[in-house]
Amino acid sequence: MKFIDEAKIEVFAGNGGNGSASFRREKFVPRGGPDGGDGGRGGSIIAVADRNINTLVDFRYTRAFRARPGEGGRGADCNGKGSDDIILRMPVGTVVTDMATNEVLVDLAHDGQRAVIAKGGKGGLGNLHFKTSTNRAPRQFTRGEPGEERELKLELKVLADVGLLGMPNAGKSTFIRAVSAARPKVADYPFTTLAPNLGVVRVDIDKSFVIADIPGLIEGAADGAGLGHRFLRHLARTRLLLHLVDIAPMDAGTDPVYEARAIVNELRKYDESLYNKPRWLVLNKTDMLDETERASKIADFVRDYGWEGEVFSISALTGEGCKALTYAIMAHLIATREAEEAVAQPAAEPVTPTYDPTL
Numbered sequence: 001m002k003f004i005d006e007a008k009i010e011v012f013a014g015n016g017g018n019g020s021a022s023f024r025r026e027k028f029v030p031r032g033g034p035d036g037g038d039g040g041r042g043g044s045i046i047a048v049a050d051r052n053i054n055t056l057v058d059f060r061y062t063r064a065f066r067a068r069p070g071e072g073g074r075g076a077d078c079n080g081k082g083s084d085d086i087i088l089r090m091p092v093g094t095v096v097t098d099m100a101t102n103e104v105l106v107d108l109a110h111d112g113q114r115a116v117i118a119k120g121g122k123g124g125l126g127n128l129h130f131k132t133s134t135n136r137a138p139r140q141f142t143r144g145e146p147g148e149e150r151e152l153k154l155e156l157k158v159l160a161d162v163g164l165l166g167m168p169n170a171g172k173s174t175f176i177r178a179v180s181a182a183r184p185k186v187a188d189y190p191f192t193t194l195a196p197n198l199g200v201v202r203v204d205i206d207k208s209f210v211i212a213d214i215p216g217l218i219e220g221a222a223d224g225a226g227l228g229h230r231f232l233r234h235l236a237r238t239r240l241l242l243h244l245v246d247i248a249p250m251d252a253g254t255d256p257v258y259e260a261r262a263i264v265n266e267l268r269k270y271d272e273s274l275y276n277k278p279r280w281l282v283l284n285k286t287d288m289l290d291e292t293e294r295a296s297k298i299a300d301f302v303r304d305y306g307w308e309g310e311v312f313s314i315s316a317l318t319g320e321g322c323k324a325l326t327y328a329i330m331a332h333l334i335a336t337r338e339a340e341e342a343v344a345q346p347a348a349e350p351v352t353p354t355y356d357p358t359l
Helices: 172-179 256-270 294-305 322-344
Strands: 006-012 045-050 064-066 086-091 094-098 103-108 114-118 149-156 162-166 197-204 207-213 240-246 279-284 311-313
Touching (some): 006 114, 045 094, 045 103, 064 086, 086 094, 114 149, 162 256, 172 207, 172 279, 172 322, 197 322, 207 322, 240 256, 240 322, 279 294, 311 322
Parallel strands (some): 006 064, 162 240
Antiparallel strands (some): 094 103, 094 149, 197 207
């Protein structure tokens, strides 16, 4: 199935039905009085997050969704029937934005989450509501309210704990194959990854995390080079970024330090908050280095790059260092979640005991 992570749609909620201006007419009842019913409500458009859907392809070709209007009220105090709502099932992680106001209507971050993205119009009132002691035969009624109409932008941001960042051919797809059951395409040419891939890394029986592999960035992505910044949004929900660097490039003229700095610059151009996320440096393809020179080359890279954070050296092809890296990631994620829970649920204030002389 083709991976679609963006779509633009139009939604039209149904109008409410008009109220009725009717009077009771029966034999031997010359003045039956008003009996006009209310109009039914128009159908709404509701977005629902569904974990069984992975792409927005259903909204690429069907772009307009219209709910039916409510029925009008009738005599004999009969209210009009309300119309059924239209349910739009979307992948978990979809952000719905109103294009007219640029307001985020809902962020479908949890399976089963529901949100009304276009509300149906309320039905009008029949003349039965306008009867008073001085107005025994009212002819007033109200019309149904119009339903909301919106042009919406749908953006899918995949749900992952860890995101992979790096140049094309840095070994991101090989790494995700080495630590999870995901099987993205791997080849000896750039841009083999054309869509995000997700893999579940199981560290222990009850400990696992989700890792996301996105197409590689190159210098000038902000200006549209390569695949640009199109897929960087999928890293927005991650708690940790792994910056993979090819420490042993095939081209002798390639400078790994320059490429690593170029990636970070592109990340900062795209989103400052994404740039400020925790980021670890992962030096890949160490199996291509001579064992006698491996430690010195890694130290030279870290010194020239000026990196002071976490550094891991691995070989995604042979699996060397990958297990230790996954254990470190799991420990970091557990600590991060515990810190978030502590902030969300502050400790209760201690209760000072009071002295009761009657006891």
